[in-house]
Structures are given as structure tokens and as C-alpha cells.
């Protein structure tokens with residue numbers, strides 16, 4: 001899969017940029033600067049379809065304006081239909097590379113068709129049981145608290161502190177607390193709340209609303225135990241100033257062209273491995 005444009009630094013910073021740069025600088029250079037498109041992966045296609053299905057249904061809920069819409073309307077047929085519609089689009093995007101797409105433990109099309117709708121079901125079983133609602137303070141009809149978009153400067157005086165975030169959900173608990181949430185279809189819970197912290201900082205800088213709780217919603221399995229204290233995390237430490245330090249370090253690294261490869265066991269599933277000089281000594285650019 002080819003590089004599409006001349007190398008250039010992104011105009012904004014996102015959590016995925018921060019984590020890509022931290023995990024492998026060379027991967028950052030290849031994907032974000034040189035714009036190489038990664039070889040598709042079934043886990044991305046399936047995971048995106050789960051996200052899309054829940055987003056579609058939650059936006060219907062939001063648009064209805066009825067707190068009980070979900071309880072009265074969501075069902076297995078709706079879930080399966082929405083998953084298949086979203087998954088078909090993802091598979092189509094793979095195009096000619098579908099047969100070479102990366103897969104974890106053989107989990108390809110058939111596996112995701114079998115298990116994807118169940119992940120969506122886990123999310124709704126959990127949401128209906130816990131009784132959280134979507135954040136009622138999101139007043140812009142074009143920006144519901146489902147994939148809530150933030151484009152803001154963490155430091156108003158610095159253009160390169162600009163961050164772009166799409167927050168999967170902003171929930172209101174029955175007790176009135178706000179929670180930023182990110183849906184995960186992988187098996188492993190992220191080891192740090194940093195992603196949620198970026199959302200807290202971005203939301204605070206953009207709107208003045210301070211959400212100090214966050215959780216990862218691990219929907220691969222039934223979610224009855226979520227969020228326990230293990231899943232619901234305090235985000236007080238992640239101020240705009242704190243997150244901006246990450247952003248400025250990333251910016252300095254890009255400016256100095258410091259892109260350190262991180263050769264490790266994940267290289268074998270890396271989507272830009274064929275372009276990587278560290279993995280392919282014959283590939284010096």
C-alpha cells in the first residue's frame with residue numbers, strides 16, 4: 001500500500017498519535033508523516049463495525065429525546081442488522097487487500113460475523129443494567145455525546161497545542177456524575193487511563209466542563225462487572241497543562257526528526273512492516 005503524499009507533520013495531535021509515537025517512532029513516521037496506509041486488519045474491521053453499530057443505535061436514542069428509548073427499542077435483530085451493515089462497509093474498504101488482511105488467532109470474517117453482534121449485545125446489556133444516560137449538557141445538535149468531537153488548543157496561546165478527539169461516549173450516571181468512556185473490542189484493557197485523560201483535558205479546554213471520571217468499556221465479553229473500581233478511573237491528574245506536555249514532546253520529536261523504531265514481538269503484525277528499515281534492512285529510504 002503506497003505513500004500518498006509528501007511527508008508532512010499533522011496539523012493537530014490526537015491520542016492515537018501520542019500512543020503510536022510512544023510505541024514506535026518509526027511507525028509514526030511511516031504512517032503519520034509519510035502517510036503510508038497500513039495493511040488492513042480483521043481486528044480493525046470488526047472493531048470498527050462494533051463501534052459503528054453502537055454509534056448508530058445510540059444516536060437514534062439521542063435523537064429520540066426519550067430516556068427509555070433504548071429499553072423499548074433495542075433488540076437482537078436491530079443489533080445484528082446494524083453490525084452487518086457496518087461490517088460490510090469495513091470489508092469493502094479492504095478492497096483487493098482483503099485476502100492479505102492481518103488477523104489475530106485466525107479471527108477473520110467468519111469469526112467476526114459470529115462474535116461481533118454479541119459484543120454489541122454485551123454493551124447494551126451493560127448499559128440497560130447500569131442505567132447511565134447520554135450527557136444532557138451536549139447542546140449542539142451536530143455534536144451529540146456519541147463520538148463527541150473536540151478540536152481545541154490545550155494552551156490558548158500556542159497553535160501547536162491543538163488536539164483533536166472523538167470521545168466514544170460522555171455519560172451521566174444516575175448520581176449525576178459525568179464519565180468519558182471508550183469502547184474496546186480487544187481482549188486486553190489498556191494499562192493506562194491516558195486516552196481518557198486526553199479526553200478530559202480536551203473537553204475541559206474546549207468547554208470548561210470538567211469530567212474527572214473515565215472508563216474503558218471492554219465489550220468482548222459480558223460486562224456485568226463493569227465498571228468496578230478497576231474500570232472506573234479518576235482523571236484529576238490529566239489537566240490540559242499535563243496533556244500539553246505530552247503534545248509538546250511529540251512536537252519536539254517531530255521537529256527534530258527523532259523517530260526511534262521499537263523492534264519487538266508486535267512487529268510481526270505491524271501494518272507498515274514492509275516499509276520499515278529496522279524490520280527490513282534492505283529498505284533504507
Ligand code: SF4
Pocket residue numbers: 024025026027030261262263264266267268270271272273276277278279
Ligand atoms: S515493524 Fe516494528 S519497528 Fe518497524 S515500524 Fe513496525 S512496529 Fe515499528
